[in-house]
Amino acid sequence: MDPYEHASSGWIPNDDQLNDVDELEKLEQDLMPQPDDYYGILNISKTASEEELKVSYKNLCRSFHPDKHHNEEHKRIAEARFQVIQQAYEVISDPQKRVIYDTYGEEGLKATWEVGPKFKTPEELQAEYEKQARLKREQDLDNLVRSRGEVQLSIDATQILDPYEPPVFQSFGQPTITPKRKGPLHALTKGQVQQLFMRHSFETQLGPQTRVTFGGSMVSRNGMGGGNITGTLRHSVSPKLFCELNATLLRPRGVTLKTIYNMSSDSFCNTTIQSKTIYSPPIVTVTTGRRLFAATTGYMTYRSGEWGLLGWGGDVSRSMDKSHVALGLAGATGAKQKGNYSCELQTGIIASHLAADYTHKMDRQMRLRVAGSISTVGGLTASIGSDHKISSNTRFAMSMECGVPTGVLMQFKVSRLGQKLVVPIILSSEFDFRLTFLGTAIPAAVAMAIDQWILKPRRQKQIKLKIRELREQHADILANRKAEAEDAQKLVSSAAERKTKMEAGKKDGLVIVKALYGHLENLDEEEENDADQETEGVIDVTVVLQAMVNESRLTIPSGHSKTNICGFYDPCLGEGKQLMVEYRFQNQLHRVTVKDNAALIVPMRAHLI
Structure with a gap:
């Protein structure tokens, strides 16, 4: 039985059906800058109800609505960010648009198709057009x-x-027959x-x-x-x-x-x-x-x-x-x-x-x-x-x-x-x-x-080179998203300070002491405890999480990357990321760490929603 030729039942897929994605191709797909996740922007899960959507939208409006800011620079940043929040809310709050978005993504909402991500030069756009046309x-x-x-x-x-060599019989009186020398490849x-x-x-x-x-x-x-x-x-x-x-x-x-x-x-x-x-x-x-x-x-x-039927088919008793x-x-x-x-x-x-x-x-x-x-x-x-x-x-x-x-x-x-x-x-x-x-x-x-x-x-060397290449290729996009995240942190800093004082005055208040996001393996114990120490691949998101606290609880649903949340960005493209939160609740200090795309509920233990 050949393990590559399955039984005629055909329930096991053949080689043509098993189209595995190459590891480097999958890496390139995973690390390609993705469009904004509307659920992540609104900080809700994909199964969120209409009431949960409204509550989250109101909380975001308190921090990102332009009318909430009097500083001209902050007002300009808030207008740009609030447009994204407003667009996400308009789609998710509309049942028909929500179904289209869940099925086809952001592209399904567009009347025309855009080639490639934003921030590309005309030469890069032309190259991508040619690539898509060739593939088509x-x-x-x-x-x-x-x-x-x-x-x-x-x-x-x-x-x-197992070669078989016939025996050599020598007749009486005949000279001895010397067998011919055989080369090393003679057996082949x-x-x-x-x-x-x-x-x-x-x-x-x-x-x-x-x-x-x-x-x-x-x-x-x-x-x-x-x-x-x-x-x-x-x-x-x-x-x-x-x-x-x-x-x-x-x-x-x-x-x-x-x-x-x-x-x-x-x-x-x-x-x-x-x-x-x-x-x-x-x-x-x-x-x-x-x-x-x-x-x-x-x-x-x-x-x-x-088989036979009334003589049709003849004698079938000897058929195999x-x-x-x-x-x-x-x-x-x-x-x-x-x-x-x-x-x-x-x-x-x-x-x-x-x-x-x-x-x-x-x-x-x-x-x-x-x-x-x-x-x-x-x-x-x-x-x-x-x-x-x-x-x-x-x-x-x-x-x-x-x-x-x-x-x-x-x-x-x-x-x-x-x-x-x-x-x-x-x-x-x-x-x-x-x-x-x-x-x-x-x-x-x-x-x-x-x-x-x-x-x-x-393979590991190829992956490292690919990650480095993708980082260089998407450097402009990553830098732009970092700038957007830093601007968002400026907007919520005042709200975070206000919530810190308010939560600290409560008996069951929740105060975010320290929050780090990124490749936490890069941290040593001294850097983790040093609030002013910066480490490559790790960012401080304490202000962002404190601003997200609502009624003494912090909730980040699962299913979307933390980078989609206002104030987050990817500090280490291609590496595994975690979120570490150190918080004070009921006069006790706690710490919880979750992986990217996992849910976080504080002060409860982290688990998937």
């Missing part, structure tokens, strides 16, 4: 004609690892190409709901071969019903009709009708399934095999395609669904099996797959494999399969932009524990060593 042309071309290809080269290496000449398989297809759109695929395949084995041309028509009858018609042009000719019907969001029924000749009834396969749990689907498959029934489960595991599994039990007249496989997505764009089966036809097989993302469009995979009586097989696969090269190598025709151990333990140890000592340091 590539996407349109890929949608117009989708090309898929596969080349599979099967190699028999049994004679390389014993390898043989067992089979060559090639397949290629093109897919194009015929209509809004119809696609057609043309393809061809050929196979060559031991000097003999054949091929065929196939055509597939896919049509979406309705959002719940999809049909697919497949036909082959050359011998052996056949027609296959598939239907996929989603009875509801939790259940489906797939049917396949395959006809090879008009002289026998078609083979029917029906699969029905239902979601049993949030990430688990159960299914049942029935295949009729070759017999009926069978299969029950299976498939789903995902883990909080982030990094694992996918499937297990199947099949019972049939000739072939029965129990098969299972598990795929786990690891960090650094790597997946591990383990599979095993016990069958009345194939015996006992087990396999383990891994694949790695080499670049944004290229993956490399390798697997080792061993079984009784199938022997030991190693397979390599390279896939790029829909094209695949598969090289299975037969190491032994019988089960060999030594080959199995050497083919799994040694490559695994080498892969771990390379990953730990070469790839991981190289």
